[in-house]
Amino acid sequence: MTEAPPAAEAPGESEGDTNWPLLVGLFLLVFLLVGMVIGRSRKKTPVPVPISAEKTFKDYARDGYSEARWLLDGLTDELAIWRGNALYDHRTEADDSAGTAMLATWSQLDDRMNQATDHLYRAEAAAPDQNTAQTVRATISALGETRTALDARAEARFNTRQMETTDQVALAEAGERERLSSTNLAGTRQKLSDGLLGLSAVI
Numbered sequence: 001m002t003e004a005p006p007a008a009e010a011p012g013e014s015e016g017d018t019n020w021p022l023l024v025g026l027f028l029l030v031f032l033l034v035g036m037v038i039g040r041s042r043k044k045t046p047v048p049v050p051i052s053a054e055k056t057f058k059d060y061a062r063d064g065y066s067e068a069r070w071l072l073d074g075l076t077d078e079l080a081i082w083r084g085n086a087l088y089d090h091r092t093e094a095d096d097s098a099g100t101a102m103l104a105t106w107s108q109l110d111d112r113m114n115q116a117t118d119h120l121y122r123a124e125a126a127a128p129d130q131n132t133a134q135t136v137r138a139t140i141s142a143l144g145e146t147r148t149a150l151d152a153r154a155e156a157r158f159n160t161r162q163m164e165t166t167d168q169v170a171l172a173e174a175g176e177r178e179r180l181s182s183t184n185l186a187g188t189r190q191k192l193s194d195g196l197l198g199l200s201a202v203i
Contacts, residue, residue: 057126061136061203064119065196067112068143072192074105074112075150077182082106083150084157113147132202139195146188149181156181 082102085091091099120140127133156178163174 055122055126057123057128057132058203060119060123060126061199064116064123064136064139065199065203067116067119068139068192068196068199071109071112071116071143071146072189072196074109075146075185075189075192077153077185078102079105080150080153080182080185081157083154085161087154087158088161109147113143116143135195135198135202139192139199142188142192142195146185146192149185149188153178153181153185 079102082099083106086099117140120136120143124133124136124140127136156174160171160174160178163171
């Protein structure tokens with residue numbers, strides 16, 4: 001009996017043959033998916049930037065009050081006398097502990113004045129009503145008057161020192177001007193104190 005010859009194997013069906021196009025496609029698909037996952041994980045979550053709240057009337061008024069209060073405590077007759085004497089003696093440095101404190105106060109006056117008036121002008125512009133705006137304006141006015149009075153008091157002290165070597169009549173006149181300037185400074189400081197009291201009531 002004659003045996004039938006074995007059937008010939010179809011091309012591509014031999015043992016160990018691999019479907020490479022399919023494997024390459026799967027590999028690319030997996031690679032793309034992994035890349036997408038990694039890319040998403042690396043994205044930073046945006047950090048919200050806090051929006052600073054706009055300053056209100058009370059914010060400006062409180063800042064202005066704080067600076068003006070410091071000035072009220074600093075714009076004293078003692079500071080004016082120290083300044084007049086320092087000008088006469090041509091002193092630019094403190095000579096003792098009291099002088100050190102006076103020098104420190106004097107060196108801050110301009111910056112403190114600028115800060116106080118800047119805050120108060122902004123408070124006046126943001127005031128909720130006319131009466132409140134007038135209260136702030138009164139403080140600004142009193143602050144300026146007090147600083148002017150302090151400078152006048154210092155100048156009067158300087159002039160008195162200059163008259164120490166002249167006749168007694170001129171010295172007495174200089175002393176009277178000094179006394180008047182001291183009284184005026186006390187009056188403007190009281191006005192500033194009243195202004196700050198009124199300002200404190202609206203903040």
